[in-house]
Amino acid sequence: MTNKRKKSFFNLPVCHSRRSRLLRDGKRRANQGGNPGGNLGSPLKDCGDDIAFSCKTDFKSRGSESQCHLSQFQLAMKEFKKSPKALICLYILVVLYAAAIFADVLAPYHYNNEDRQHSYAPPTKIHCIDKGQLHFPFVYAQTFSFDEFHKRVYQEDTTQKYSLRIFFKGDRYKFLGLISTDIHLFGVEAPGKLYLFGADSRGRDVFSRLLYGARISLSIGIIGVLISFILGLLVGGIAGYYGGVVDNILMRGCEMFMMVPGFYLMLALRSAVPENFSSLQVYFAVVVILSFIGWAGLARIIRGMSISLREREYVLAAKAMGLSDFAIITRHILPHTLSYSIVAIMLSIPGYILGEAALSLIGLGIQDPLASWGNMLTDAMNIAHIQFHPWILLPGLFIFITVISFNIVGDVLRDCFDPLMKGVEE
């Protein structure tokens, strides 16, 4: 048994650096275990797939039913948890999405709460000590004067101070769209202003707008990806399963979409959207436009996979059982493309986020006063603004962090679904 496993492991092509890592780790462990001969089988010890083998022997000896039911997906998750950078990125994404969901509680102001007196106000300093005495954190009022270039220069007015409040009553909103309330996690008393990340040209709080913008920018990625993946999976699955004329028509259709450069197709589709759309309608128009561009590439790959999958005997068996074609495609073909699809989903979400940002940046996407990370960056199109008010670039930083996180998570996921691992399992 051990012999056979060893052989199958080393016969596999060397296609990944993780293999050498596994080997290295295994050797180290073998040495620590006081086994100078080095058990060659040990590199596999921690690769998760070992469970498949131990289970098999377990069944033969009619042993307990413990830990046997690990699917390929669960094995990949096990592997995923071993990568700290992927976990950090996953946590970042979880935090960002949670912040987007609870934006109205976390943000001290409504996204459209403007105050022209505080145009481009810098990030507010939070103080604890006033005249040598310790206080609950508070902020000073801000006044401004014009310098010789007619640029506003803000100063703190230390005579007026406003205390920071937890569960502060501010702008009214509907919590999760259901409960009407006015409680925010934190804020400062009315005339005072709290700009954690500074203010934009109309004196709106960048921090609050970032949170509200996250709702749009992050959800567009998810919804767009879902639409285009449902479309891509179905079209690819049907084309691959039926083959022949159906395949030809569907694939030529896909190529029509792939032929046009993405950005121009995006602009052309956007121009077809009526101008009098409400902001919600524009949002959905943008989602649909973005998913229209993304599905074709996926459909082609899924088609290729389902052509090979439809020849499997369990598909023939299902056919002989009298299952409908649709049931066979959704039960026996598409689930087998899942490991690829999950990785592809993760790696294509950044494309949607960037697409939305690009459309909004040039004023064709989400319209002011609604906030999205893309249209917040419109302010930053002027070099002078970036020079004097660098905080207006923050949405760009958040886009960067999100895109990087999705890419790293997707990358590590792809490693976890690596063919090397599958080869060992089967």
Added chain:
Amino acid sequence: MLELKNIKKYFHSGHQRIVKAVDDVSLSVLRGENLGLVGESGSGKTTLSKIILKLLTPDSGEIFLDGENFTAARGKELKDFRKIVQMVFQDPHSSLDPRFTVRSIVAEGIEKVTDKEEKIRHALSAVQLPANILNRYPHEFSGGERQRIAIARALVMNPSLLILDEAVSSLDVIIQKQILDLLKDIQSNFDVTYLFISHNLKVVKKVCQKIAVMYKGRIVEYASTDEVFHNPLHPYTKELLTASLEYKFIDKGEIFVSSDAIFEEKSKGHFVLSCEP
């Protein structure tokens, strides 16, 4: 029960080359009388079985089941047909979906939800597997056990004809014997007839009352098992017996098979394809 009339299936493989996978095959399977279909690889056995299952449409010919013509069956008619005819595939490693538990594999063909669990358990006990394996995945089982699961999946449909396409060929000899014994057991409990496809005459001899020998897409000999073993008439049958057993026959070189050869009855129930040009 099953009757095939002049089934033809040609494949076109580029450059106007035509592969006559199944060439004018007529065959009947009687209820309770297992038929063994033997022949070398590429002789068209599997193509024929796929045509019987209606996974492939024949170029010409007709398929009758209990006197009813199912050649052009579609929709509901086809569904009824598929309840009667089931198949067990050669490779138990690829005929079970690795993502499904044993329960969902076996339950796949059951339509009504009411007595699902009972049917699954009944099928599992018929193939002598314990009921506590229902939540496990195929990769946790050995080849023999997987083949039992595949048989259970077919049995759950309560078929009257079960096609076993090289069902024991990928198993080692001990497991082969176990599965063959199991098939005999099943036949005493279920009203099922086997169409046993194999290249191994010894295996066929164990379960089948009748044997049809297939060569280059044609049936070259059709007779009872005893007749085939003791009085083989067609040179290909003789060669097949020589190859698989210690029988000694003279090799006659290239065997001639033509599309317009005559299939004639030499003695009662013993049909042979003439091989004179």
